[in-house]
Amino acid sequence: xxxxxxxxxxxxxxxxxxxxxxxxxxxxxxxxxxxxxxxxxxxxxxxxxxxxxxxxxxxxxxxxxxxxxxxxxxxxxxxxxxxxxxxxxxxxxxxxxxxxxxxxxxxxxxxxxxxxxxxxxxxxxxxxxxxxxxxxxxxxxxxxxxxxxxxxxxxxxxxxxxxxxxxxxxxxxxxxxxxxxxxxxxxxxxxxxxxxxxxxxxxxxxxxxxxxxxxxxxxxxxxxxxxxxxxxxxxxxxxxxxxxxxxxxxxxxxxxxxxxxxxxxxxxxxxxxxxxxxxxxxxxxxxxxxxxxxxxxxxxxxxxxxxxxxxxxxxxxxxxxxxxxxxxxxxxxxxxxxxxxxxxxxxxxxxxxxxxxxxxxxxx
Amino acid sequence: xxxxxxxxxxxxxxxxxxxxxxxxxxxxxxxxxxxxxxxxxxxxxxxxxxxxxxxxxxxxxxxxxxxxxxxxxxxxxxxxxxxxxxxxxxxxxxxxxxxxxxxxxxxxxxxxxxxxxxxxxxxxxxxxxxxxxxxxxxxxxxxxxxxxxxxxxxxxxxxxxxxxxxxxxxxxxxxxxxxxxxxxxxxxxxxxxxxxxxxxxxxxxxxxxxxxxxxxxxxxxxxxxxxxxxxxxxxxxxxxxxxxxxxxxxxxxxxxxxxxxxxxxxxxxxxxxxxxxxxxxxxxxxxxxxxxxxxxxxxxxxxxxxxxxxxxxxxxxxxxxxxxxxxxxxxxxxxxxxxxxxxxxxxxxxxxxxxxxxxxxxxxxxxxxxxxxxxxxxxxxxxxxxxxxxxxxxxxxxxxxxxxxxxxxxxxxxxxxxxxxxxxxxxxxxxxxxxxxxxxxxxxxxxxxxxxxxxxxxxxxxxxxxxxxxxxxxxxxxxxxxxxxxxxxxxxxxxxxxxxxxxxxxxxxxxxxxxxxxxxxxxxxxxxxxxxxxxxxxxxxxxxxxxxxxxxxxxxxxxxxxxxxxxxxxxxxxxxxxxxxxxxxxxxxxxxxxxxxxxxx
Numbered sequence: 001x002x003x004x005x006x007x008x009x010x011x012x013x014x015x016x017x018x019x020x021x022x023x024x025x026x027x028x029x030x031x032x033x034x035x036x037x038x039x040x041x042x043x044x045x046x047x048x049x050x051x052x053x054x055x056x057x058x059x060x061x062x063x064x065x066x067x068x069x070x071x072x073x074x075x076x077x078x079x080x081x082x083x084x085x086x087x088x089x090x091x092x093x094x095x096x097x098x099x100x101x102x103x104x105x106x107x108x109x110x111x112x113x114x115x116x117x118x119x120x121x122x123x124x125x126x127x128x129x130x131x132x133x134x135x136x137x138x139x140x141x142x143x144x145x146x147x148x149x150x151x152x153x154x155x156x157x158x159x160x161x162x163x164x165x166x167x168x169x170x171x172x173x174x175x176x177x178x179x180x181x182x183x184x185x186x187x188x189x190x191x192x193x194x195x196x197x198x199x200x201x202x203x204x205x206x207x208x209x210x211x212x213x214x215x216x217x218x219x220x221x222x223x224x225x226x227x228x229x230x231x232x233x234x235x236x237x238x239x240x241x242x243x244x245x246x247x248x249x250x251x252x253x254x255x256x257x258x259x260x261x262x263x264x265x266x267x268x269x270x271x272x273x274x275x276x277x278x279x280x281x282x283x284x285x286x287x288x289x290x291x292x293x294x295x296x297x298x299x300x301x302x303x304x305x306x307x308x309x310x311x312x313x314x315x316x317x318x319x320x321x322x323x324x325x326x327x328x329x330x331x332x333x334x335x336x337x338x339x340x341x342x343x344x345x346x347x348x349x350x351x352x353x354x355x356x357x358x359x360x361x362x363x364x
Numbered sequence: 365x366x367x368x369x370x371x372x373x374x375x376x377x378x379x380x381x382x383x384x385x386x387x388x389x390x391x392x393x394x395x396x397x398x399x400x401x402x403x404x405x406x407x408x409x410x411x412x413x414x415x416x417x418x419x420x421x422x423x424x425x426x427x428x429x430x431x432x433x434x435x436x437x438x439x440x441x442x443x444x445x446x447x448x449x450x451x452x453x454x455x456x457x458x459x460x461x462x463x464x465x466x467x468x469x470x471x472x473x474x475x476x477x478x479x480x481x482x483x484x485x486x487x488x489x490x491x492x493x494x495x496x497x498x499x500x501x502x503x504x505x506x507x508x509x510x511x512x513x514x515x516x517x518x519x520x521x522x523x524x525x526x527x528x529x530x531x532x533x534x535x536x537x538x539x540x541x542x543x544x545x546x547x548x549x550x551x552x553x554x555x556x557x558x559x560x561x562x563x564x565x566x567x568x569x570x571x572x573x574x575x576x577x578x579x580x581x582x583x584x585x586x587x588x589x590x591x592x593x594x595x596x597x598x599x600x601x602x603x604x605x606x607x608x609x610x611x612x613x614x615x616x617x618x619x620x621x622x623x624x625x626x627x628x629x630x631x632x633x634x635x636x637x638x639x640x641x642x643x644x645x646x647x648x649x650x651x652x653x654x655x656x657x658x659x660x661x662x663x664x665x666x667x668x669x670x671x672x673x674x675x676x677x678x679x680x681x682x683x684x685x686x687x688x689x690x691x692x693x694x695x696x697x698x699x700x701x702x703x704x705x706x707x708x709x710x711x712x713x714x715x716x717x718x719x720x721x722x723x724x725x726x727x728x729x730x731x732x733x734x735x736x737x738x739x740x741x742x743x744x745x746x747x748x749x750x751x752x753x754x755x756x757x758x759x760x761x762x763x764x765x766x767x768x769x770x771x772x773x774x775x776x777x778x779x780x781x782x783x784x785x786x787x788x789x790x791x792x793x794x795x796x797x798x799x800x801x802x803x804x805x806x807x808x809x810x811x812x813x814x815x816x817x818x819x820x821x822x823x824x825x826x827x828x829x830x831x832x833x834x835x836x837x838x839x840x841x842x843x844x845x846x847x848x849x850x851x852x853x854x855x856x857x858x859x860x861x862x863x864x865x866x867x868x869x870x871x872x873x874x875x876x877x878x879x880x881x882x883x884x885x886x887x888x889x890x891x892x893x894x895x896x897x898x899x900x901x902x903x904x905x906x907x908x909x910x911x912x913x914x915x916x917x918x919x920x921x922x923x924x925x926x927x928x929x930x931x932x933x934x935x936x937x938x939x940x941x942x943x944x945x946x947x948x949x950x951x952x953x954x955x956x957x958x959x960x961x962x963x964x965x
Contacts, residue, residue, distance in 0.1 A: 052558050078561040085562045091555035095577045108564025152563065162562075 487874020499523025503709025
């Protein structure tokens with residue numbers, strides 16, 4: 001396995017900049033995910049590492065080998081880069097059997113037939129498909145095809161494993177099964193891996209580090225926990241799906257906290273100090289997840305960050321209930337587990353608390 | 365009596381069984397008359413000793429003689445060789461250009477599809493005649509150019525050879541194959557090829573291990589269709605092959621008919637044999653195409669990058685240019701130049717003499733008139749009938765399903781020559797039809813029937829795209845089938861109708877078999893005239909008269925485009941006005957609603 005080094009990658013299609021001066025170093029054996037919305041450039045970056053696309057400028061090295069160098073005009077074709085790749089559409093060859101699909105990389109490397117037999121069958125066994133080895137690939141379900149794709153990607157012990165949104169064509173339950181499968185395969189050996197997805201649960205469950213990409217740039221590179229608890233910018237927060245965004249003005253500060261005036265809710269909130277210390281009068285954006293807001297009883301009415309409002313919309317989501325609570329001139333979204341009580345009716349007054357440590361603040 | 369008439373009318377306008385069955389019955393009669401009767405006539409012709417319509421006896425002598433005569437072996441063998449070679453080369457050329465056009469970044473790749481469209485639309489007669497001239501020993505443009513360049517008087521290329529014959533047929537076939545192959549090639553999930561590259565195969569390896577195997581169903585289909593098309597071909601073997609001593613089944617059939625006295629029994633027998641062979645192949649082809657499709661596997665396909673050829677790219681560009689040159693640039697130049705020849709092959713003295721001759725000849729004027737009438741009226745009637753037929757076939761009650769559908773497949777196994785022969789026999793055999801023998805009417809009918817299968821391809825794609833629900837809605841609202849046809853279907857398919865009209869007219873203009881078999885020396889079309897001049901060695905006249913046809917076609921294309929443009933302007937303006945009015949109404953409603961509902965604020 002090798003490390004990967006990408007420096008100053010740029011790619012544009014006409015007037016559209018897809019990758020904007022992107023640089024990143026991926027350590028040996030690391031599992032890194034490029035996470036971002038459609039069009040952020042993550043797939044293009046992955047394909048550039050694979051050699052399936054040529055950037056306008058920049059350098060890519062796998063281990064000590066320079067595979068792409070636009071300054072010297074070197075672009076090594078994909079088949080010389082010692083890669084394994086799992087594609088979004090599985091890319092299982094329908095005219096070959098399962099066995100021959102998985103054997104393909106080994107055949108190209110001129111591995112001896114006996115070795116091919118044993119290695120392919122072992123890899124198929126590790127994904128639970130050895131019984132289907134001589135079946136035609138067209139007879140497999142989507143989930144099975146993706147497992148064959150995984151087997152094919154790892155059978156030749158590549159330097160680098162690439163995943164291009166491999167789970168997005170699978171249905172919800174299958175996605176979870178496959179994700180676990182990838183995790184299990186990962187635990188058997190640690191190949192340097194680059195994973196591209198727009199799905200956060202995949203990114204956070206599989207990765208050592210997550211690189212959040214927006215508009216062709218990496219805007220945060222951190223462990224999953226850090227990214228979730230300390231998003232760097234408001235955009236990242238919004239991308240991660242935070243439902244409540246409030247505008248506020250700093251009312252007063254102390255060493256570790258600030259008191260923020262929130263006009264739309266008509267109250268003041270206590271929040272942690274922002275990354276760069278704010279001063280009185282600064283404009284601040286506050287975000288908090290709907291799941292982080294707690295419904296409290298009348299006994300907590302005078303606690304800090306407690307809002308009093310009225311439920312204007314109740315949405316039953318199956319495993320949770322979402323309440324749209326009117327407070328002041330605005331709304332706050334609250335999500336509560338549906339396990340215990342019945343959903344509260346619309347029109348009922350309700351008190352909710354915004355725990356201080358769950359608030360994220362960003363200077364505008 | 366008034367009451368009887370009223371009750372008859374009432375019977376047909378009420379929803380009674382008789383009333384509902386009537387249009388289907390009429391349609392069935394038409395379909396049988398157009399498709400089945402000629403086939404039956406052929407069978408009869410094969411087993412009679414004399415011309416249809418003349419007194420004679422039933423006899424198997426003619427039939428047996430046609431097939432036991434050892435003389436049939438050579439045309440049969442030549443037909444099979446010709447068909448195999450043309451299919452293979454046509455498919456190979458198409459595969460190459462499909463790859464260049466869909467998978468590479470060479471600069472001229474966008475030219476390929478338009479060139480192929482032109483070749484597809486151009487009648488085979490154009491290629492046969494023009495290449496017959498281009499490749500003529502010593503005097504054709506190719507050999508003339510060689511003489512100019514090398515100074516030698518030898519011909520480097522003679523069209524009247526196996527090579528020339530297969531070459532010309534392959535050009536035409538390659539356009540069919542191109543459109544058969546391009547769909548699957550474009551639909552192919554590029555990740556399949558990218559995966560091959562990622563997993564260690566180079567480009568060449570990916571091409572042969574992945575691209576070709578995945579295309580193989582389409583390639584086999586293309587080979588089969590090319591084979592069938594070559595077996596049916598008449599123009600090319602007749603004009604080029606016979607000069608090289610190559611005889612195929614279709615030219616043999618024509619030979620029997622153009623002898624004096626004509627041997628209709630032998631012609632019909634051989635025609636039946638050909639139809640049987642083709643019928644078998646068509647069935648095989650339909651079954652094959654129903655089978656494996658490699659394009660539906662996997663999820664969403666990504667837009668893969670096309671291949672760059674930094675060093676060899678110029679070669680691919682050159683091949684595109686050479687192909688366009690050979691396919692229609694050089695042939696057109698040859699035709700134009702020769703039309704100004706006084707003596708064929710003498711390019712130093714050009715004059716308008718040929719055109720003067722043509723316009724002074726009443727036969728030419730009548731042929732031009734015939735051709736125009738057949739193109740315009742015949743084309744229109746064919747597309748109209750095709751639309752009605754397609755619409756009826758789609759909406760048919762299941763009872764009539766088989767009866768109506770099966771006969772419409774007969775033309776696919778019937779070469780143009782055989783169809784023309786069958787119609788000739790039918791006219792001769794039925795005394796009531798004798799008055800139209802030798803007249804333009806017989807040619808018009810034959811052309812319409814011959815062109816129906818092609819026209820129906822157009823109308824099928826147009827009519828079937830229109831959701832059944834659109835016409836169902838009209839029916840529920842009270843419109844009769846005829847009404848929904850005219851008020852809903854026709855306006856929606858009008859653009860395709862006009863295109864189909866033009867393409868059908870084009871095919872009619874290039875049809876050689878009908879004027880040869882059903883026309884006469886006094887009554888023919890431009891195509892028939894061109895052929896006559898060519899075989900009479902009046903090559904410059906043939907070129908000139910064919911150029912007249914080209915000009916006519918271009919003019920009609922202009923008219924058709926204008927019609928399409930006018931249609932689009934009319935409908936989009938209509939649509940635009942409707943959209944604006946609709947949007948204004950919705951906005952007004954929303955504004956009114958907002959004022960009264962506080963919650964939405």
